[in-house]
Amino acid sequence: MTKVFQISLGVLAAIGGFVDIGDIVFNAAAGATLGYQLVWAVVVGAVGIMVYSEMCGRVACIAKRPVFDVVRERLGYKVGLTTLLASQFVNAMTCAAEVGGVAIVLRYLFGFPYRPLIAVALLLLLVSVWFLPFEWIERVFGFGGLLLIVFAVAAVKLDPNLGALGHGLIPHIDTPSPLIWCYFAVGILGATFMPYEVYFYSSGGVEDGWVPPHDLKLNKLTAIAGYALGAVLSISIMVVAAELFVPQGIEPGFLGTVALAAQTPLGEAGLLLALLGMLFAISGAAIDTSLAGAYNMAQFFGWEWGKYRKPGGAPRFTVTWAAFFGLAFLVVISGVDPIFVTELSVVFSVVALPLTYVPILLVAGDSNYMGAHANGRLASTLGWLYLVAIVVISLAAVPLLVLTNMGEG
Amino acid sequence: MTEYRFSKDSESLQSLATEGSLLADGVVDGRTTSAFVLTHAQELASNTEKLASVVASTHPETGLAEKMMRLAALAREAASQLRTLAGHPSDAAAAARVRSALTNTADAAEKLAKSL
Amino acid sequence: MSERTQLDLVLRVHDQQIVDWAGRRCGNVDDVAIDGEPGGSATVKGLLVGRDATRRRRPRLLAFVAGPAFGDAPEVEVSWSEIEDITQVVKLKKDATELGLGAGDDRAAKWIERIPGS
Numbered sequence: 176m177t178k179v180f181q182i183s184l185g186v187l188a189a190i191g192g193f194v195d196i197g198d199i200v201f202n203a204a205a206g207a208t209l210g211y212q213l214v215w216a217v218v219v220g221a222v223g224i225m226v227y228s229e230m231c232g233r234v235a236c237i238a239k240r241p242v243f244d245v246v247r248e249r250l251g252y253k254v255g256l257t258t259l260l261a262s263q264f265v266n267a268m269t270c271a272a273e274v275g276g277v278a279i280v281l282r283y284l285f286g287f288p289y290r291p292l293i294a295v296a297l298l299l300l301l302v303s304v305w306f307l308p309f310e311w312i313e314r315v316f317g318f319g320g321l322l323l324i325v326f327a328v329a330a331v332k333l334d335p336n337l338g339a340l341g342h343g344l345i346p347h348i349d350t351p352s353p354l355i356w357c358y359f360a361v362g363i364l365g366a367t368f369m370p371y372e373v374y375f376y377s378s379g380g381v382e383d384g385w386v387p388p389h390d391l392k393l394n395k396l397t398a399i400a401g402y403a404l405g406a407v408l409s410i411s412i413m414v415v416a417a418e419l420f421v422p423q424g425i426e427p428g429f430l431g432t433v434a435l436a437a438q439t440p441l442g443e444a445g446l447l448l449a450l451l452g453m454l455f456a457i458s459g460a461a462i463d464t465s466l467a468g469a470y471n472m473a474q475f476f477g478w479e480w481g482k483y484r485k486p487g488g489a490p491r492f493t494v495t496w497a498a499f500f501g502l503a504f505l506v507v508i509s510g511v512d513p514i515f516v517t518e519l520s521v522v523f524s525v526v527a528l529p530l531t532y533v534p535i536l537l538v539a540g541d542s543n544y545m546g547a548h549a550n551g552r553l554a555s556t557l558g559w560l561y562l563v564a565i566v567v568i569s570l571a572a573v574p575l576l577v578l579t580n581m582g583e584g
Numbered sequence: 585m586t587e588y589r590f591s592k593d594s595e596s597l598q599s600l601a602t603e604g605s606l607l608a609d610g611v612v613d614g615r616t617t618s619a620f621v622l623t624h625a626q627e628l629a630s631n632t633e634k635l636a637s638v639v640a641s642t643h644p645e646t647g648l649a650e651k652m653m654r655l656a657a658l659a660r661e662a663a664s665q666l667r668t669l670a671g672h673p674s675d676a677a678a679a680a681r682v683r684s685a686l687t688n689t690a691d692a693a694e695k696l697a698k699s700l
Numbered sequence: 701m702s703e704r705t706q707l708d709l710v711l712r713v714h715d716q717q718i719v720d721w722a723g724r725r726c727g728n729v730d731d732v733a734i735d736g737e738p739g740g741s742a743t744v745k746g747l748l749v750g751r752d753a754t755r756r757r758r759p760r761l762l763a764f765v766a767g768p769a770f771g772d773a774p775e776v777e778v779s780w781s782e783i784e785d786i787t788q789v790v791k792l793k794k795d796a797t798e799l800g801l802g803a804g805d806d807r808a809a810k811w812i813e814r815i816p817g818s
Binding site: 239248 | 714715716717724725726727728730739749754757758759788789797802804805806808809811812813815816817
């Protein structure tokens with residue numbers, strides 16, 4: 176696989192995983208509620224997912240093990256099974272939210288009723304994963320999601336307060352509701368650390384047969400560049416929300432509100448680019464989550480797996496990702512608000528996160544597995560620092576959800 | 585309905601009305617698409633109707649009854665304007681009237697929130 | 701088999717992915733069968749694969765969760781002599797089907813292959 180295609184693996188994982196329906200609405204809500212106060216959270220989250228993703232990629236390259244293979248081995252069957260169930264629950268919720276998000280964006284684009292569009296969204300996603308080879312999934316959804324750069328353009332056009340933006344890089348509370356500040360901080364960190372991104376990324380690395388030293392460098396570049404771009408897009412959404420919504424007292428409760436933020440400075444072209452960018456990014460995230468769910472099951476139970484294979488070459492893996500889409504369809508068609516489901520999935524994924532992070536941290540630092548490529552001083556320091564951060568936010572997430580009424584006060 | 589809740593509901597109405605006004609603005613200037621306006625106006629109208637229903641059906645604290653009735657009436661009016669916008673997503677003249685009405689509603693909701 | 705004098709059964713065998721001679725993934729090492737009594741000599745008989753092998757290892761609250769097997773055998777014992785090599789995976793000398801492994805994938809494949817594009 177050429178270098179360009181390999182980097183696009185990271186771009187897909189980054190765009191689809193970093194900027195999914197949860198990130199779009201959460202960053203817009205944080206910007207509209209708190210202005211620039213949580214820019215630092217996006218940066219801290221981005222560095223964290225770079226660390227996590229780089230370790231996963233390195234483990235895939237050197238030890239040839241994807242995440243759930245390592246989870247079972249290092250945590251044992253008992254804890255590993257609990258981790259699997261928790262992760263699959265979160266994957267299923269996230270997939271449902273993304274499928275619903277795709278239907279919502281299709282509605283904004285075409286104006287047709289919502290419920291039939293849920294079926295259209297399901298069909299498009301099933302057909303894409305069934306027929307498109309892995310590289311084409313990356314190209315179509317990864318690069319399509321890059322249209323979200325329109326928010327960066329909109330942010331520049333709105334002539335943001337750069338002083339306030341810079342001040343936002345330093346954690347500070349400037350609101351009468353510190354609990355709401357904490358809720359959004361945990362939400363943004365949780366949304367950037369969605370683990371399905373790394374399940375997908377590490378499995379792709381094993382499928383692709385990464386070998387050192389070339390692919391190790393590529394892994395680092397992909398992790399850094401991909402998630403850095405994702406962070407820029409997330410901050411752009413926060414900026415447009417801060418500049419447009421705070422002065423007018425608008426609380427973004429819909430994806431359409433975020434699209435309006437691109438339309439206001441950039442007109443119809445901005446609106447269409449924003450909607451198309453959202454369509455590809457959210458679709459990419461839906462595909463990521465369904466495949467991640469299938470990878471997890473297959474790797475934990477030892478089934479054949481792989482998106483490079485035709486569907487018949489990995490039958491139970493195929494049935495599993497299709498089942499994730501099917502379950503997502505049933506959840507969304509029942510009438511549950513996809514944005515509500517997203518907020519819950521972000522919170523619950525934060526709770527389960529330490530269980531998948533710890534085995535990777537241990538293996539990445541273990542020279543029995545990694546030889547000379549075990550965590551160096553920087554990776555080790557960052558890895559353990561982020562473990563502390565992850566444990567803190569995992570303990571705080573549910574209480575904050577309840578105490579702040581999901582950020583509404 | 586406590587003063588805190590009333591204040592929050594007033595702010596919600598202000599937000600919905602302002603957003604509707606922004607949406608209508610796009611139609612007036614021809615800088616949006618009909619499909620988007622139709623869909624988003626329906627979403628905003630639906631939420632505004634829910635807000636009106638909740639406000640109208642809640643028991644007020646002492647001294648809030650009149651303000652609550654006013655808020656519910658504003659919400660119903662805003663929902664009606666949003667439905668009009670959804671029904672005429674490419675009509676600039678209709679959108680201009682809706683924009684003006686929703687801007688007034690947003691201002692009135694803001695005054696109600698600050699009147700406590 | 702690679703030359704080595706010691707093999708860590710816990711770290712290097714337990715829970716490892718099993719692949720057959722053609723590289724097909726066909727289960728994980730769910731347990732290890734050991735012959736012999738405490739106090740006497742013990743030999744590793746083979747690998748145990750299947751949900752019955754994991755029954756003892758499942759948390760009590762999740763005892764009912766065996767994982768959707770789609771027709772996998774409840775337990776298969778793969779003799780130690782059938783193992784070609786142990787590296788990041790346990791590689792077998794024979795085909796998975798010959799050893800009774802991967803039946804679930806074979807069964808699911810019959811349905812998947814009816815769909816165009818599979």
